[in-house]
Amino acid sequence: MMNRILNPLSMAALAMPFLLALQPAMASDPAPVADKAKVTVSPAPSSDDEMSKALTNKISKGSGDIVIRTSDLPVGGSAPATKESKSKPAVKALAKPAEKESHAHHWSYFDGPEGPENWGNLSKDNLACLKGKSQSPININIDRAVKAQLNPIEFIYRPSPLSIIDNGHTVMVNYGEGSNLMVDGRQYRLIQFHFHKPSEEAINGERTDMVAHLVHQHHDGSLAVVAVLMSTIKPASSRKFWWGDDSIKENAFINTLWNNVPLVKGKTETPGVMIDINQMLPADKNYFTYMGSLTTPPCSENVLWLVLKNPIYVSEDQVKNFDRMYPMNARPLQPRGDRLVKETKDR
Structure with a gap:
């Protein structure tokens, strides 16, 4: 009788050490999973700090290659939690102006449904063409420009392999990396240059024969455009001499470009020719400046x-x-409004 009463208690007592012995073994089962997770996370091959330092070092080298591209992101390009990955869509959006000549909606420079007056109606992306308050080009009235001691533009250009395309709106040259300009301490990389006939901007109401627009981009995506006016008429002081004359001869740089324009629109030609954009800059680099648009x-x-x-x-x-x-591929002049135009004082 006593054995039957004590038997369950003794069974529980006997089971208790067994259960206690089991607990460490059960607690240790997840350990390999935890260790495995630790091994996967610990290397952290591309942390935010490392990415930031890498980009900062890239910019500080002054190599000119400072526009944020996919090459600035980690290999594989996923890393959804990193700051650079979050900014990737913004980089794509900012890249559009640099490739501004290529658009899904056809437009033209001539009157009609696709002409300049209707650009803003062709797509919601073009709303600024219709509603913008700081549009370009404008007429620059010299008498109304503020004469100021502006910092000179520092052109840091180097030769580039020629890459030229007739994109259906103009002749455009995509320039190689490593060429920059400095304006008020900000560095912009030269992306491309293209041509308009006549010049889009006017000086005192007069347009020149043509203009070249040199499009630059800061690493934050903002743009700076240098307009180089092109003329077939030299100043009135030009005169002939008995040993010859100083009439305008062909511009060798422009000849190189025109000789290599592709036969097919939309096709990029890389003829293996080196060009130097410095050859398209005037000796006197005084300038007007204002804020405008593409x-x-x-x-x-x-x-x-x-x-x-x-x-x-x-x-x-x-x-x-x-x-x-x-x-003719020049946009009509746009209202200047209350925008300030500055002009460098003659040095």
């Missing part, structure tokens, strides 16, 4: 404009050659 859809604003006061000279034949491709 002159083609989507007409994005907050673009820094730097219009060189002195033109470069090209021959009439060179202008006629461009005319055979694009007789």
Whole structure:
């Protein structure tokens, strides 16, 4: 009888050490999983701090290659939690102005449904063309420009392999990396340059034969455009001498470009020729400056404009050659409004 009563208690007593012995073993089962997780997380190959330091070092080297590209992101490009990954969509959005000549909605420079007056109606992306308050180009009235001691533009250009395309709106050259300009302590990388006939900007109501627009981008995505006026007419002081004359001869740099324009629109040619954009800058680099926009859809604003006061000279034949491709590809002048235009004082 006593054995039957004590038997369950003794069974429980006997089971207790067994259960206690089991608990450490059960607690230790998850350990391999925890260790495995620890091994996976601990290396942290691309932390935010490391990414930030890498980009800062890249910029501080002054190599000119400072625009944030996919190469600045970790290999694989996923890393959804990193700051750079979060900013990737913004980088794509900012890249559009640099490739502003290519758009899904067809537009033209001539009157009609696709002309400048209707650019803003072609797409909601082009709303600034219609509603913007700081549009380009404008007429620069010298008498109303504020004369100021502006910092000189520092052109830090190097030669580049020629990459040229006729994109259906203009002739455009995509420039190689490593060429920059400095304006008020900000560095902009030269992305591309292209041409308009006649010049889009006017000085005292007059447009020159053509203009080259040099498009630059800061690493934050903001744009700066240098306008290099092109003329077939030298100043009135020009005169002939008995040993010859100083009439305008063909511009060698422009000849190189026109000789290599692709036969097919939309096709990029890389003929293995080196070019140097410094050859397209005038000796006198005084300038006008104002805040404006892109002159083609989507007409994005907050673009820094730097219009060189002195033109470069090209021959009439060179202008006629461009005319055979694009007789007119200049946007109409836009209201200046209350915008401030500054002009460098003659040095």
